[in-house]
Amino acid sequence: xxxxxxxxxxPSSSAPGRSFDLDAAWQLHPQVxxxxxxxxxxxxxxxxxxxxxxxxxxxxxxxxxxxxxxxxRTACVSAGVAVAEMPxxxxxxxxxxxxxxxxxxxx
Amino acid sequence: xxxxxxxxxxxxxxxxxxxxxxxxWELTYACNLSCVHCLSSxxxxxxxxxxxxxxxxxxxxxxxxxxxxVNIGGGEPTVRPDFWELVDYATEHHVGxxxxxxGVKITxxxxxRLAASDYVDVQISLDGAxxxxxxxxxxxxxYATALLAMQNLADAGFRGFKISVVMTRQNVAxxxxxxxxxxxxxxxxxxxxxxxxxxxxxxxxxxxxxxAQQRELYDxxxxxxxSVLTGDSFFHLSGFGDGAGDSLPGxxxxxxxxxxxxxxxxxxVYACPFAIHDxxxxxxxxSAGGFTGVWRESDLFADLRRPQTxxxxxxxxxxxxxxxxxxxxxxxxxxxxxxxxxxxxxxxxESALLQVAAGSAPKPSLxxxxxxxxxxxxxTTRRAPVSDCNENPLAGFSPSAG
Amino acid sequence: MTETVAAIExxxxxxxDELISQDLLVEEVSIDxxxxxx
Numbered sequence: 169x170x171x172x173x174x175x176x177x178x179p180s181s182s183a184p185g186r187s188f189d190l191d192a193a194w195q196l197h198p199q200v201x202x203x204x205x206x207x208x209x210x211x212x213x214x215x216x217x218x219x220x221x222x223x224x225x226x227x228x229x230x231x232x233x234x235x236x237x238x239x240x241r242t243a244c245v246s247a248g249v250a251v252a253e254m255p256x257x258x259x260x261x262x263x264x265x266x267x268x269x270x271x272x273x274x275x
Numbered sequence: 276x277x278x279x280x281x282x283x284x285x286x287x288x289x290x291x292x293x294x295x296x297x298x299x300w301e302l303t304y305a306c307n308l309s310c311v312h313c314l315s316s317x318x319x320x321x322x323x324x325x326x327x328x329x330x331x332x333x334x335x336x337x338x339x340x341x342x343x344x345v346n347i348g349g350g351e352p353t354v355r356p357d358f359w360e361l362v363d364y365a366t367e368h369h370v371g372x373x374x375x376x377x378g379v380k381i382t383x384x385x386x387x388r389l390a391a392s393d394y395v396d397v398q399i400s401l402d403g404a405x406x407x408x409x410x411x412x413x414x415x416x417x418y419a420t421a422l423l424a425m426q427n428l429a430d431a432g433f434r435g436f437k438i439s440v441v442m443t444r445q446n447v448a449x450x451x452x453x454x455x456x457x458x459x460x461x462x463x464x465x466x467x468x469x470x471x472x473x474x475x476x477x478x479x480x481x482x483x484x485x486x487a488q489q490r491e492l493y494d495x496x497x498x499x500x501x502s503v504l505t506g507d508s509f510f511h512l513s514g515f516g517d518g519a520g521d522s523l524p525g526x527x528x529x530x531x532x533x534x535x536x537x538x539x540x541x542x543x544v545y546a547c548p549f550a551i552h553d554x555x556x557x558x559x560x561x562s563a564g565g566f567t568g569v570w571r572e573s574d575l576f577a578d579l580r581r582p583q584t585x586x587x588x589x590x591x592x593x594x595x596x597x598x599x600x601x602x603x604x605x606x607x608x609x610x611x612x613x614x615x616x617x618x619x620x621x622x623x624x625e626s627a628l629l630q631v632a633a634g635s636a637p638k639p640s641l642x643x644x645x646x647x648x649x650x651x652x653x654x655t656t657r658r659a660p661v662s663d664c665n666e667n668p669l670a671g672f673s674p675s676a677g
Numbered sequence: 678m679t680e681t682v683a684a685i686e687x688x689x690x691x692x693x694d695e696l697i698s699q700d701l702l703v704e705e706v707s708i709d710x711x712x713x714x715x
Contacts, residue, residue, distance in 0.1 A: 201341060201343060201369065203294070203341040203343075205292060205293070206287075206292075206293075207282065207287050210292075210296065210343075212343040212344075212708070214343075214371060214393070214394060215393070217344075217371070217396075217708050218705065218707075218708070219296070219343070219705065219706045219707065219708045220703055220704070220705050220706070221284055221703070221704045221705075221706055222702065222703060223282075223284070223287075223701060223702055223703065223704060224702050227702050227703070256701070256702055257702065259702070260702035260703045263703045263705070264703060267705060284704050284706065288711075296708075296711060297708060297711065297714055298714070299713075299714050299715050343708070344708065346714050346715045348715045375715045398715070439715070465709070504707075504709045505709070506709055506710075506711075506712060506714055506715070507709075507710050507711055507712035508712060510712060524707060524710060525707065525709075525710035525711070525712065526706060526710050526711055526712070528711075528712065529712055529713065530711040530712050530713040530714070531712075531713045534711050534713075535711050535712075535713040535714050536713070537713075546713070547712075547713035547714075548713070548714070548715060549713070601712075
């Protein structure tokens with residue numbers, strides 16, 4: 169279950185979230201520890217030592233299901249994300265990808 | 276369909292979490308140095324120190340709670356014979372480690388070992404960019420020890436270790452030099468606030484930055500501090516800022532008892548390392564519920580996690596940024612906790628400080644200082660001892676007649 | 678409970694844009710960014 173991209177964090181694109189590929193297969197980076205919280209979750213990457221706070225339990229559900237879902241889009245849909253919310257979720261996933269919390273699956 | 280806007284991060288953290296995000300763990304009060312401002316008044320080992328087995332039990336709890344990393348300090352943590360055993364145990368149990376050291380044991384061999392480990396970070400303490408400034412606070416030879424440790428780490432290929440500086444009146448002028456030292460060793464500079472905690476209370480008047488220096492420090496951080504860590508130490512200076520572009524790095528909130536805490540060498544759990552005093556003692560890891568029980572159920576932490584009123588500060592326009600400053604700084608200077616920080620950038624603490632009777636500020640509950648300490652040559656101490664043997668605080672005092 | 682798919686109103690689009698630009702769903706915190714640690 170290797171990451172298809174480098175684990176180095178990359179600079180943000182100028183259009184936040186728009187370049188994130190919702191139709192690709194994603195997964196949590198293997199060095200990330202997920203700690204559910206009342207309001208969402210804390211993610212800590214032991215390699216980069218970065219800390220991210222997910223401010224929605226629904227986003228946690230999306231992130232937690234990425235590895236089993238065909239694509240990030242189907243992970244969002246099955247977690248109950250409404251169409252109107254998709255851009256916000258795309259932006260959130262883009263941020264997580266930029267900080268190497270999630271990465272593309274090679275399989 | 277509208278999405279409910281989540282609470283700002285700061286507000287959610289202020290209410291506390293089921294486990295700390297990270298914490299400070301002072302492994303021992305023993306230390307080879309006697310820094311004049313030591314926040315834990317370290318020097319002599321406490322005979323009640325947690326055993327190796329007890330330390331491992333704490334690490335097991337931290338793993339279960341998913342505490343992401345611990346900052347191991349002291350005293351000088353590397354003087355504990357089981358130090359490496361405990362570091363290895365922590366990293367094997369999914370708890371990252373950063374340890375703070377004066378560098379005394381960072382030999383080339385140790386540096387190699389550290390460079391090979393992915394989950395151990397090192398922080399070398401340094402309080403002067405020159406031996407003259409550093410050694411006045413940390414003791415003769417301490418600068419050389421620290422620089423040697425840094426050289427060994429750099430030679431072993433350890434990039435990004437931390438150099439941690441406590442900002443004082445004597446070293447604010449050296450900020451650029453500190454940055455240069457960090458760059459030289461491919462290390463990361465970290466600057467933190469001096470607190471009137473532990474022995475810091477004795478030297479606070481002479482060492483804490485002046486109001487003008489605070490402004491200098493703030494401006495430097497805004498202009499040059501992008502890659503400089505601060506441990507969110509300077510949120511009390513946020514009152515200087517007037518826009519989002521001028522904000523300092525960090526959450527800008529007091530994490531004590533909410534997202535962080537201290538475990539001391541005898542297993543006592545305090546709200547934070549700057550508040551080693553019975554008033555901020557939440558419990559002990561040796562109790563039935565262990566560390567988990569203390570974190571989740573202590574009365575002290577429940578109090579800290581309730582929404583705090585700003586008290587006298589709420590009407591101030593800076594309050595939203597500075598949040599009333601540091602609890603420990605107020606406490607150990609004898610100020611009320613619901614009023615301004617002793618270093619309030621608006622000067623709101625000045626009159627309150629004048630009203631604090633000399634000697635009446637709370638003293639630390641513990642003192643593990645070495646019995647005889649070198650007296651720093653360039654600092655004046657509050658009371659010159661009558662003789663090295665006489666520990667009576669009233670020695671040499673005679674009430675004036677009439 | 679099924680969600681009905683609604684067309685995005687102009688005001689909703691503005692809200693969504695604000696959510697994106699403020700990144701309200703994810704926030705990065707520095708592990709060094711909490712006061713009370715050495």
